[in-house]
Amino acid sequence: xxxxxxxxxxxxxxxxxxxxxxxxxxxxxxxxxxxxxxxxxxxxxxxxxxxxxxxxxxxxxxxxxxxxxxxxxxxxxxxxxxxxxxxxxxxxxxxxxxxxxxxxxxxxxxxxxxxxxxxxxxxxxxxxxxxxxxxxxxxxxxxxxxxxxxxxxxxxxxxxxxxxxxxxxxxxxxxxxxxxxxxxxxxxxxxxxxxxxxxxxxxxxxxxxxxxxxxxxxxxxxxxxxxxxxxxxxxxxxxxxxxxxxxxxxxxxxxxxxx
Amino acid sequence: xxxxxxxxxxxxxxxxxxxxxxxxxxxxxxxxxxxxxxxxxxxxxxxxxxxxxxxxxxxxxxxxxxxxxxxxxxxxxxxxxxxxxxxxxxxxxxxxxxxxxxxxxxxxxxxxxxxxxxxxxxxxxxxxxxxxxxxxxxxxxxxxxxxxxxxxxxxxxxxxxxxxxxxxxxxxxxxxxxxxxxxxxxxxxxxxxxxxxxxxxxxxxxxxxxxxxxxxxxxxxxxxxxxxxxxxxxxxxxxxxxxxxxxxxxxxxxxxxxxxxxxxxxxxxxxxxxxxxxxxxxxxxxxxxxxxxxxxxxxxxxxxxxxxxxxxxxxxxxxxxxxxxx
Numbered sequence: 001x002x003x004x005x006x007x008x009x010x011x012x013x014x015x016x017x018x019x020x021x022x023x024x025x026x027x028x029x030x031x032x033x034x035x036x037x038x039x040x041x042x043x044x045x046x047x048x049x050x051x052x053x054x055x056x057x058x059x060x061x062x063x064x065x066x067x068x069x070x071x072x073x074x075x076x077x078x079x080x081x082x083x084x085x086x087x088x089x090x091x092x093x094x095x096x097x098x099x100x101x102x103x104x105x106x107x108x109x110x111x112x113x114x115x116x117x118x119x120x121x122x123x124x125x126x127x128x129x130x131x132x133x134x135x136x137x138x139x140x141x142x143x144x145x146x147x148x149x150x151x152x153x154x155x156x157x158x159x160x161x162x163x164x165x166x167x168x169x170x171x172x173x174x175x176x177x178x179x180x181x182x183x184x185x186x187x188x189x190x191x192x193x194x195x196x197x198x199x200x201x202x203x204x205x206x207x208x209x210x211x212x213x214x215x216x217x218x219x220x221x222x223x224x225x226x227x228x229x230x231x232x233x234x235x236x237x238x239x240x241x242x243x244x245x246x247x248x249x250x251x252x253x254x255x256x257x258x259x
Numbered sequence: 260x261x262x263x264x265x266x267x268x269x270x271x272x273x274x275x276x277x278x279x280x281x282x283x284x285x286x287x288x289x290x291x292x293x294x295x296x297x298x299x300x301x302x303x304x305x306x307x308x309x310x311x312x313x314x315x316x317x318x319x320x321x322x323x324x325x326x327x328x329x330x331x332x333x334x335x336x337x338x339x340x341x342x343x344x345x346x347x348x349x350x351x352x353x354x355x356x357x358x359x360x361x362x363x364x365x366x367x368x369x370x371x372x373x374x375x376x377x378x379x380x381x382x383x384x385x386x387x388x389x390x391x392x393x394x395x396x397x398x399x400x401x402x403x404x405x406x407x408x409x410x411x412x413x414x415x416x417x418x419x420x421x422x423x424x425x426x427x428x429x430x431x432x433x434x435x436x437x438x439x440x441x442x443x444x445x446x447x448x449x450x451x452x453x454x455x456x457x458x459x460x461x462x463x464x465x466x467x468x469x470x471x472x473x474x475x476x477x478x479x480x481x482x483x484x485x486x487x488x489x490x491x492x493x494x495x496x497x498x499x500x501x502x503x504x505x506x507x508x509x510x511x512x513x514x515x516x517x518x519x520x521x522x523x524x525x526x527x528x529x530x531x532x533x534x535x536x537x538x539x540x541x542x543x544x545x546x547x548x549x550x551x552x553x554x555x556x557x558x559x560x561x562x563x564x565x566x567x568x569x570x571x572x573x574x575x576x577x578x579x580x581x582x583x584x585x
Binding site: 001004007011012089091093099100109110255 | 364
């Protein structure tokens with residue numbers, strides 16, 4: 001199963017590479033977007049030394065974790081974004097008529113080029129920042145790996161739940177809900193402590209982007225390490241199970257409604 | 260093999276009012292009505308049968324197929340395939356059937372055909388030798404060799420359909436569902452596909468349930484038919500009987516310059532002219548063949564003449580006319 005999954009992805013990369021110009025454009029523009037989005041805190045911090053006790057490099061570290069999680073989702077799980085279109089044009093019938101888990105089929109579908117840039121920029125800056133903050137060690141690398149896995153699962157779950165709304169609403173092949181969720185999540189690029197309580201709650205437990213990127217940096221800073229790590233794990237598992245449940249419910253709804 | 264009892268499927272549809280105001284209203288309050296796609300039908304099909312499902316657009320054909328695959332839950336009634344309920348039999352059942360929707364591709368659109376085939380091998384957990392043997396047979400019969408290395412999205416419609424039909428036989432399904440498999444294809448491809456399906460049905464005993472608007476498909480592939488009209492079953496039997504039941508008329512097609520008005524000679528016949536060709540349709544009880552021939556020879560300078568039974572197209576349009584009258 002994993003083998004076939006990777007093979008699909010390999011094929012998609014090969015397909016994208018056939019269009020050489022487009023491939024490089026997407027790659028370069030992806031890198032530029034990510035690097036430029038780091039410019040905002042760069043400018044802010046050239047005027048103020050710290051925000052709510054957070055240093056500049058820690059903000060960049062938060063961004064790195066977010067980039068990596070989003071990049072992974074885009075590279076590996078881009079198919080999630082095709083769900084509304086698949087429902088709309090009936091492609092979902094083909095998915096349901098194969099003896100393979102529909103979730104697996106959806107995840108294996110497609111691949112986002114921008115994700116490669118996002119993943120690349122995120123990984124490089126993660127290592128640079130760990131070194132600059134003087135915490136680069138086998139232990140922090142292993143910890144980061146754990147954060148990245150949890151973050152990717154969380155990110156995927158949010159996308160999946162958002163896109164599954166298309167099962168219930170006649171969306172004409174598009175749905176805005178996952179975009180809204182993803183762009184609200186972008187506020188978690190900054191430490192959530194700077195926001196009012198309600199926003200913090202939303203970013204932690206409704207659209208839990210804080211756990212993708214802010215909480216990992218808090219753990220690396222040494223705040224409540226065990227508690228936060230356990231919470232991250234718990235939230236990731238919970239959201240994944242929730243997303244799967246929503247997806248399965250969606251399919252059941254699709255089966256009883258027909259389109 | 261297939262057993263359908265009192266099957267009913269009702270959809271809930273969103274009613275949108277026309278115009279801009281209607282669209283705005285729909286944003287705040289949606290209205291729903293019920294639409295019956297299948298209104299209580301029963302039929303059976305035995306192992307290895309090639310069964311056609313005939314019906315006008317919206318007659319419930321696709322819904323029937325989706326219910327039989329297990330994609331849709333029936334509103335009422337019972338469905339069993341191979342003695343199991345398709346909704347509950349799950350993946351082991353899906354492994355025994357194959358599905359081709361004419362308007363959608365089962366191939367992974369961006370990757371070469373052969374990679375899609377190999378994906379099927381893995382996904383269906385096919386033994387390598389079985390896969391290789393089936394692959395060779397399919398590639399041979401459907402002339403797929405030159406297509407295997409192209410991505411599906413670069414294929415023409417005909418090539419893609421051949422590749423799609425080939426793919427569904429890789430896992431040797433016992434029962435195949437085809438929804439409009441030859442829609443939009445040229446005559447050569449249609450012929451290849453029909454011959455292939457017929458061969459698989461006869462040699463491997465693959466059961467077939469086919470819906471098509473192309474009645475030649477049905478004629479060449481299937482022996483039996485069910486006819487649906489507005490969600491009701493209006494015929495269930497062999498194709499030959501279907502023709503005989505509804506076709507009681509004969510048709511003479513004659514090409515040539517008219518000398519006399521044929522309508523005056525055969526007032527009871529239906530006459531239609533198209534360019535230099537005239538079709539005369541009549542009831543055998545009304546006129547004898549001799550009378551008709553006599554009338555035609557005196558009415559035309561005959562260049563060409565054929566006498567035939569109306570084809571299945573004719574049959575079907577007749578059935579639907581009757582369905583509407585009833």
